[in-house]
Amino acid sequence: MTSNLAVNADRIAADIEALADITEPDRPWTRRAFTPMFLKGRAYVEKIFREAGLETHIDAAGNLTGRRKGTVEGKGTIMLGSHSDTVPNGGRFDGIAGVIAGLEVARSLKDAGIALEHDLEIVDFLAEEVSIFGVSCIGSRGMTGVRPPEWLERSTDGVTLADGIRQVGGDPDTVFTRTDIKAFLELHIEQGTVLERENVDIGIVGAITGISRFEILVEGRADHAGTTPMNARYDALGAASIIVLGIEEIARELASGKSYFAGTVGEFSMEPNAANVIPSHVRMLIDARAVDDAVMDEFVASVTALCAQTASERSVTIADPRRVSHAAPTPMSEMVTGVLAESAQRIGATSRPMVSGAGHDAAFLSKVAPAAMIFIASKDGRSHAAEEWSDNDDIALGxxxxxxxxxALDKQ
Known part of the structure; x- marks a missing residue:
């Protein structure tokens, strides 16, 4: 099918492979933002942007952009992009596929001699993944004016985020918000199994899930593990295990409904953590994701009731879940998702609506422009791992x- 497409699949494969070669040798595939290896990868991306005839620029937020001027001055910008940084020991396609796919659109338009009325801009956003400074989506937040100013003082090894932005060519002292973007599109690997399992080509992302994290503390009493009778214990870990399994059950039930939901106890610690001592204290952190605030509220109510019941039955103290962070769900533009669905149909690709369970730069671009995403299949759903793989034909189709x-958007 790819032989009949307007894009060149071989060029896409060559660029992704070239970027894969730029990695820390002992940790493939690793190019964390703000590291020398990341800057080396950035230099390659800038080179191929220029070879495609794009005018390159690093904006104040540290994003690398490649612009193809439109024929109508002041008409605005259609933007495509993603990120080239990776997690440690991460994959070759997460983010990278979106940057290269956007570049290939620009190259293919040039090959076909097609001039757009709008400017076309391809972006490699800075630090979409959690960076060495402990925060993510730094570039897209900066481009849309929502990067918290206090983030600039975050530091690691004596280097602040402000220093890091300067090192990549940005200007952290300049605060700006793009107002010229008329539409933003991001291609990304699915990082799940839905498309592969259902044998569907393209996922049309209608919403990016909200993410809340909750802390639960369980207080029992430390006693001797050998001399304390089994019916006279205040075991914090025993109670916590009931809560963990209960959270899983609640999450499964909510996920079986019509609205997307996922819940995970991803962080867990206990004290005193000694073989011959009954645990006295447990802390757990829940990651909960939903696109409907009402479903998230239902989850919180159910977990709160579970904690109260478990505390009573196990004679321990359990505080109500404490929300420690929250990112609201982000709906995508119905206009843009509609254009993407029609575009997939026009080239003979199958598609289905989807929700993104992970955060992406598109969530922040949606604050200043109509935005949407498409997913292409991930083999076995693997991502953030060296085994991450997406077939090049799928990327080319996307x-x-x-x-x-x-x-289509240029005509609108």
Missing amino acids: AAVLYEAVL
């Missing part, structure tokens, strides 16, 4: 959907 969508 790039072709972007190509068609850009042409």
Whole structure:
């Protein structure tokens, strides 16, 4: 099918492979933002942007952009992009596929001699992944004016985030918000199994899930593990285990409904953590994701009731879940998702609506422009791992959907 597309699959494969070669040798595939290896990868991306005839620039937020001027001055910008940084020991496609697919759209338009009325801009956003400074989506937050100013003082090894932004060519002292973007599109690997399992080509992302994290503390009493009778114990870990399994059950039930939900106890610690002492204290951190605030509220109510019941039955103290962070769910533009679905149909690709369970730069671009994403399949759903893989034909097909969508959006 890719032989009939407007994009060039071989160029996409060559660029992704070239970026894969730029990695810390003992940790493939690793190019964490603000490291020398990241800057080396950035230099390659800038080179291929320029070879495609794009005018390159690093904005104040540290994003690398490549611009193809439109024929109508002041008409605005259609933007495509993702990120080239990786997690440690991460994958070759997460973020990278979106940057290269966007570049291939620009190259293919040039090959076809097509001039857009709008400017076309391809972006490699700075530090979409959690960075060495402990925060993520630094570039897209900066581009949309929502990067918290106090973040600039975050530091590691004596280097602040402000220093890091300067090192990549940005200007942390300049605060700005892009107002010229008329539409933003991001291609990304799914990082799940839905498309592969259902044998569907393209996922049309209608919403990016909200993420809340909750802390639960369980207080029991430390006693001798050998001399304390089994019916006279105040075991914090025993109670916590009931809560962990209960959270899993609640999450499964909510996920079986019509709205997306996922819940995970991802962080867990106990004290005193000694073989011959009954545990006295447990701390757990829940990661909960939903696109409907009402479903998140239902989860909180159910977990709160579970904690109260468990505390009573196990004679321990359990505080109500404490929300320690919250990011609201982000709906995508119905106009743009509609254009993407029509574009997929036009080239003969199958598609289905989806929700993104992970955060992406598109969530922040949606604050200043109509935005949407497409997913392409991930083998076995693997991501943030060296085994991450997406077939090049799938990436090329996604790039072709972007190509068609850009042409349609330019006419609108």
